[in-house]
Amino acid sequence: MPTRVGVVVFPGSNCERDVVEAVEGLGGVGHLLWHGDSSLDGVDAVVLPGGFAHGDYLRPGAIARFSPIMGAVSAFAAEGGPVVGICNGFQVLTESGLLPGALQKNAGLKFLCRSVTLRVEAGDTALTTGVRVGTELTIPVNHFEGNYTCSPETLAQLQGDDRVVVRYVDNPNGSLDDIAGICSAGRNVVGLMPHPERASHALLGSTDGVPLLRSLLAAAGALAA
Amino acid sequence: MRFSVFVETRLHDGIADPEGATIERSLPALGFDGVTGVKVGRCFRFEVDAADATAARAEVEDMCARFLTNPVLESAAIAVEARA
Numbered sequence: 001m002p003t004r005v006g007v008v009v010f011p012g013s014n015c016e017r018d019v020v021e022a023v024e025g026l027g028g029v030g031h032l033l034w035h036g037d038s039s040l041d042g043v044d045a046v047v048l049p050g051g052f053a054h055g056d057y058l059r060p061g062a063i064a065r066f067s068p069i070m071g072a073v074s075a076f077a078a079e080g081g082p083v084v085g086i087c088n089g090f091q092v093l094t095e096s097g098l099l100p101g102a103l104q105k106n107a108g109l110k111f112l113c114r115s116v117t118l119r120v121e122a123g124d125t126a127l128t129t130g131v132r133v134g135t136e137l138t139i140p141v142n143h144f145e146g147n148y149t150c151s152p153e154t155l156a157q158l159q160g161d162d163r164v165v166v167r168y169v170d171n172p173n174g175s176l177d178d179i180a181g182i183c184s185a186g187r188n189v190v191g192l193m194p195h196p197e198r199a200s201h202a203l204l205g206s207t208d209g210v211p212l213l214r215s216l217l218a219a220a221g222a223l224a225a
Numbered sequence: 226m227r228f229s230v231f232v233e234t235r236l237h238d239g240i241a242d243p244e245g246a247t248i249e250r251s252l253p254a255l256g257f258d259g260v261t262g263v264k265v266g267r268c269f270r271f272e273v274d275a276a277d278a279t280a281a282r283a284e285v286e287d288m289c290a291r292f293l294t295n296p297v298l299e300s301a302a303i304a305v306e307a308r309a
Contacts, residue, residue, distance in 0.1 A: 059295055095295065102297035109243045149240060150297060174241065 003028045003220045006043030008073070008089075010035040010053035010064050015086065015197065019049050022200035026210065028217045035067035045082040045126070045220035046073055048089025050142065050195060060088055060103065060145050061095035070096055082126035082219040083189045087143055090181070090191030099182055099191045100158070101150030103143075107174025111144045115206065117169040118180050118194060122162050125183040126219040127190040127212050136169060137208035139194040141180075146193040148175040148182075158182055165190055188219070228273050228281040231304040234294050235266040269293060272308065281305045 005023045007016045009032050020030025031043055035053075040046060053064035064070070070092075077083045077098055085093040093099040106112060115138050123133045131137075150158070155177060158164055166181040173193075181192025196209030236242050242264055249263040275281035282305045289301040 058293070062292065062295070094297075100297075102295050104240065104298055105243050107241060107243055109247055147241070174243075 003217050004031050004043045005045045005047060005220060006031050006033045006040050007047045007049055008033045008035055008069055010067060012053050012055050013049050013051035015050035018197045019047050022197040022213055025200060026213055026217055033069060035069050038068045038072055040072045040076055045216055046076060048085040048092050050087035050089060053088055053092060061091035064092045065096035074098060077189045080186060080188050082216060084127055084216055085191040086195055087193055090193055093191040098189050099184060100154045101148055103145045104147045104149055105145050106147050112172050113142045115140045116172055116194060118166040119169055121167055122165045125165050125187045125190050127215050128165055129218055130215040131211045138206050139196055139199045139209050141194045143193055147173045148179040166192055226275060227308040228275060229306045229308055230271050230273055230285050232269040232289060232293060233266055233302045234299045235264055236299055240298050278305050278307065
């Protein structure tokens with residue numbers, strides 16, 4: 001059976017179909033999940049896509065974390081299921097406490113929409129199992145609030161437990177320790193600001209997101225098996 | 226009893242405030258010299274029903290911790306006043 005990746009649609013999400021398209025291009029099946037439902041419909045992985053869930057009112061992710069489906073996402077994550085939050089999805093994961101820290105406004109107060117170079121720093125997470133540590137990837141970012149921050153204690157923990165998944169080679173937004181993405185203690189929940197699905201086909205200018213999405217499919221497949 | 230509530234959020238010390246910094250840098254261009262320490266926060270005004278002021282404050286503190294602020298970034302100053 002093909003691996004099924006559930007992509008959560010919040011009111012204001014706008015990257016869900018890009019994720020479905022990218023996943024299906026790699027042989028998986030993308031399955032849209034409505035935020036107001038409380039079941040994940042038996043999917044093998046969950047992606048919280050980019051966009052402006054609930055209009056980003058209050059703070060990005062602050063209202064999305066109360067969407068009915070987030071209870072099921074938390075339970076799935078607690079059981080070790082692969083969960084990836086991309087951009088706004090990363091913000092939802094930090095607001096909901098599935099990942100530590102927070103994403104604040106970019107240091108330059110500019111909305112950033114361009115390709116950046118990332119370095120893969122941890123190779124054993126739901127998003128990077130098939131990627132060698134040290135690999136550099138060119139992937140687009142598209143955000144205003146992507147400046148990762150956390151307490152010194154949290155940063156020490158992330159560094160000590162090798163939970164920084166990807167770093168910016170040339171930090172575009174002021175993120176602490178050049179952090180572009182982190183993972184949970186169980187390494188199955190990953191949040192990152194760059195958009196791998198927007199670098200999944202030569203027509204998009206880069207295919208560097210493919211190894212990340214393949215890793216996600218592999219993690220999902222391992223769970224399904 | 227009904228209480229008027231005023232919540233003001235501010236970023237923790239050490240958390241960068243790019244909006245505040247940008248506003249501070251812009252003020253001299255308009256002739257406002259010597260302005261320092263500009264911080265940008267957010268405020269909320271609303272009303273709550275509660276048995277007394279202590280209960281009202283406790284409810285608002287809980288609301289701030291779980292929703293109105295992100296404790297990683299912000300703290301909140303809360304003012305509660307009984308409605309006449």
